[in-house]
Amino acid sequence: MKIFKQIAIIIGFSLLGEILSWSLSKLIPNFFFPGSLIGMMILFLFLNFNIIKIDAIASVGSFFVDNMGFFFIPAAVSIMSYFDIIAPNIWKMLLLCMISFLTTFCAISLSVHFTLLIQEKIQKDRANSHE
Structure with a gap:
């Protein structure tokens, strides 16, 4: 159950970042800032100011960091499918x-x-x- 809570916290911040990114793009035309980065920055601020304790996401965060290369493989493969354009x-x-x-x-x-x-x-x- 602890793992699900940690995943929910991380996904929640990612979703919050996406919502803020979408809202900013509606308020400021031709503005785009990745929602995932906004979510990461908000999570960082919450961790930095001890609003959320590091223990609240430690296990899942460590897993993501340890397997970071695996998460970038789909992006690299999808780029190669557009090689004729590149x-x-x-x-x-x-x-x-x-x-x-x-x-x-x-x-x-x-x-x-x-x-x-x-x-x-x-x-x-x-x-x-x-x-």
Whole structure:
């Protein structure tokens, strides 16, 4: 019964996100924001502010994270069924993927680098203040 409750909570937030996405698209023409992302953000906020305890979704959430690759397979297979449409632009798409990968990689490496520098500075300041 605990598993069903956890699934219901996750599906409830996903449904809430879909409803909000649909409502926003009606209020703002040509606006689209995925309902699943809205639902995830709302769930994150509820977890972050302890409105919902992590134990309320821990088992099912762990299952979803552990099997995440399995959930992306249908999307990848459905893309391949439209290969004839994608084929003329495949090089543009590959270039876009490579550029976005490199941009993300550089942004993450720079943010980690600067975070480490800030942490080292804080540690040195603490060490100097204790002397």
